[in-house]
Amino acid sequence: MWVTALLLLLALLLLVLLLGRRGASRLEPAGRAVLITGCDSGFGHLLALRLHRLGFTVFAGCLCPGGAGARRLQREAAAGAGRLRVLRLDVTCGRDVQAAKELVLSHLPERGERERLLGRKAGNFAPCEEHTPRTDRFQLAQ
Numbered sequence: 001m002w003v004t005a006l007l008l009l010l011a012l013l014l015l016v017l018l019l020g021r022r023g024a025s026r027l028e029p030a031g032r033a034v035l036i037t038g039c040d041s042g043f044g045h046l047l048a049l050r051l052h053r054l055g056f057t058v059f060a061g062c063l064c065p066g067g068a069g070a071r072r073l074q075r076e077a078a079a080g081a082g083r084l085r086v087l088r089l090d091v092t093c094g095r096d097v098q099a100a101k102e103l104v105l106s107h108l109p110e111r112g113e114r115e116r117l118l119g120r121k122a123g124n125f126a127p128c129e130e131h132t133p134r135t136d137r138f139q140l141a142q
Helices: 002-022 042-054 068-079 094-107 133-141
Strands: 033-036 057-062 084-088 117-119
Touching: 033 042, 033 094, 042 057, 042 068, 057 068, 057 094, 068 084, 084 094
Parallel strands: 033 057, 033 117, 057 084
Antiparallel strands: none
16 A cells, blocks of 8 residues: 555656656756846856856956955856956946947857847945835836
8 A cells, every 4th residue: 555655656756857847948058158247246146156157158247346256256267167257347337338248249259140148136226315115106106
């Protein structure tokens, strides 16, 4: 009796695993590049480290290239296979954006169609006194 129950449980587990993997496709990192903004800390920093370790070429945009987060990324780049590049990137500055675009395009292979993925973390740009719960409700109502 318990053997039948165990076999049934194993068959069910195998079925769940097979059906769960069926829809998931893995993106191969070889030959793919990612530009991520906000890599000084938080989500952007962790995403840059994770994708680099998975084998993607990562262009990590940092607001402060001399900061602690950027230095950690540079240490990771020095220890890796040269697929992680830290660059100064203030997304509110047109010159920084243009320089980042030129750097990324200069390191991508020439192809008819280039695939690009931009990792971006959102943030609030309003001063504290302008960002109130009442403002949030008003913005959500629109």
